[in-house]
Amino acid sequence: MANTDSIIKIEHLTKSFGDKKVLDDINLEIRRGEFITFLGPSGCGKTTLLRLLAGFLRADEGRIVMEGSDISELPPHKRLFNTVFQRYALFPHLDVYDNVAFGLKLRKTPSDEIDKRVRKVLKMVSMTDYEDRDVNSLSGGQQQRVAIARAIINQPKVLLLDEPLAALDLKMRKDMQMELKEMHKTLGITFIYVTHDQEEALTLSDTIVVMNEGKIQQTGSPADIYNEPINSFVADFIGESNILNGTMVKDCEVSFIGHTFECVDKGFGENVPVDVVVRPEDIYIISQTENAKFTGVVKSCTFKGVHYEMFIDTDKGFEMMIQDYNQFEVGSTVGMFIKPSDIHVMKKERTCNTFAGVMTSPTSVRFLGAEFECRECGLKEGDEVSARVDFDKIDLLDNKEDGTITGEVNFILYKGDHYHLTVVTDDGDKVFVDTNDIWDKCDLVGINIAPEHIRISKRV
Numbered sequence: 001m002a003n004t005d006s007i008i009k010i011e012h013l014t015k016s017f018g019d020k021k022v023l024d025d026i027n028l029e030i031r032r033g034e035f036i037t038f039l040g041p042s043g044c045g046k047t048t049l050l051r052l053l054a055g056f057l058r059a060d061e062g063r064i065v066m067e068g069s070d071i072s073e074l075p076p077h078k079r080l081f082n083t084v085f086q087r088y089a090l091f092p093h094l095d096v097y098d099n100v101a102f103g104l105k106l107r108k109t110p111s112d113e114i115d116k117r118v119r120k121v122l123k124m125v126s127m128t129d130y131e132d133r134d135v136n137s138l139s140g141g142q143q144q145r146v147a148i149a150r151a152i153i154n155q156p157k158v159l160l161l162d163e164p165l166a167a168l169d170l171k172m173r174k175d176m177q178m179e180l181k182e183m184h185k186t187l188g189i190t191f192i193y194v195t196h197d198q199e200e201a202l203t204l205s206d207t208i209v210v211m212n213e214g215k216i217q218q219t220g221s222p223a224d225i226y227n228e229p230i231n232s233f234v235a236d237f238i239g240e241s242n243i244l245n246g247t248m249v250k251d252c253e254v255s256f257i258g259h260t261f262e263c264v265d266k267g268f269g270e271n272v273p274v275d276v277v278v279r280p281e282d283i284y285i286i287s288q289t290e291n292a293k294f295t296g297v298v299k300s301c302t303f304k305g306v307h308y309e310m311f312i313d314t315d316k317g318f319e320m321m322i323q324d325y326n327q328f329e330v331g332s333t334v335g336m337f338i339k340p341s342d343i344h345v346m347k348k349e350r351t352c353n354t355f356a357g358v359m360t361s362p363t364s365v366r367f368l369g370a371e372f373e374c375r376e377c378g379l380k381e382g383d384e385v386s387a388r389v390d391f392d393k394i395d396l397l398d399n400k401e402d403g404t405i406t407g408e409v410n411f412i413l414y415k416g417d418h419y420h421l422t423v424v425t426d427d428g429d430k431v432f433v434d435t436n437d438i439w440d441k442c443d444l445v446g447i448n449i450a451p452e453h454i455r456i457s458k459r460v
Helices: 046-054 096-106 111-124 140-152 170-187 198-204 222-227 232-237
Strands: 006-017 020-031 035-039 061-066 081-084 158-162 190-195 207-212 215-220 242-250 253-256 259-262 272-278 284-286 294-303 308-314 319-324 333-337 344-347 353-361 364-367 370-373 384-389 395-397 405-414 419-425 430-435 444-448 455-458
Touching (some): 020 190, 035 046, 046 158, 046 190, 096 111, 096 140, 111 170, 170 198, 190 198, 198 222, 207 222, 207 232, 215 222, 215 232, 232 344, 232 405, 253 272, 284 319, 308 333, 364 384, 419 444
Parallel strands (some): 035 207
Antiparallel strands (some): 006 020, 242 253, 242 272, 253 259, 284 333, 294 308, 294 333, 308 319, 384 455, 395 444, 405 419, 405 444, 419 430
């Protein structure tokens, strides 16, 4: 069981490479003895954060405090950390024994002490009797065990693991997950783990730190992260989800997919736009449609080994993903219901696009680095304004040259009857778009906004 006292505090850590801010004001406390995982997509900043902890990089701002002492300026060899890399970084000219013993020999540890500790850690990683083997003759899983043994033999207070299982095949990865979990329990030291694999993070961790675009989105236990995602990114990234637009009618009552449901959420207010998350396994299918809360037609049914995964078109025109142990025939009409405790309501991060701009004439405004025509709003040239545009009032074009500005599709979220896109412009600004058109991530697009869809108000 992890101790509750803190071993590491990360305070206002920021790091940029050129013009790109990779970490943006990271604040985090890590408890002694816990298994904590930095989880997120490629480019989210998780590996950069690990490298800052290890001392391989220096932060632009902020500091790292370990047991009350600022270690931000300490070189890697003076930090009480060891790192296990994705590529193992074993010495090919040394056998297993000498690879594991390397750090102790550098410290001029007595040979009998080295022998005792090498044999102890090799037993711990199930590599007894491999001492004389050439590391190049070992399998990937065996090499990873040697790398872990080499890292823990120096008895670090913290073990950093940078996607250590990524190069292994699926079965070996599953086996090593269980061994890592057991090692952590046996050693009792703090493990800080980096992965983009959600299932791996849920399996291994005491605490998960979900990251995206250089920021921490949510920190919590695996159960909290899965069952109570803080926003649509976390809900979409961790496991499968139905993420839908809804309206909080009042406490414990929410409307979505054209129906009103009982829920357990409170404190949102009345008739407030919200996002609703329902996990596919939490929608129950019944054959007697008259006893159902809502109905639908089975569009597809695929066996996934443990359950069937179905896509169902509901009676109000929404598509839902459902996972069930029973098979339902494609084309059949089924009834469904959702328990109140299985409906998770989240505050919307935004309800429309809001851009800071300046009037360039009574009927034109500059924002997003370009000039747009707008309706007469009683303001004059030079006035600083906010320009608001609804998500569904932005036009995306295949030919980016036809757009007033251009951008790249960065994130796609399916909301049951439409797609909600995040488009990053060439200047790095974000534009949010609701569309029924199908786009792929990294598509280059043109962006147009009609004058009647831009709402102008003076900034104060």
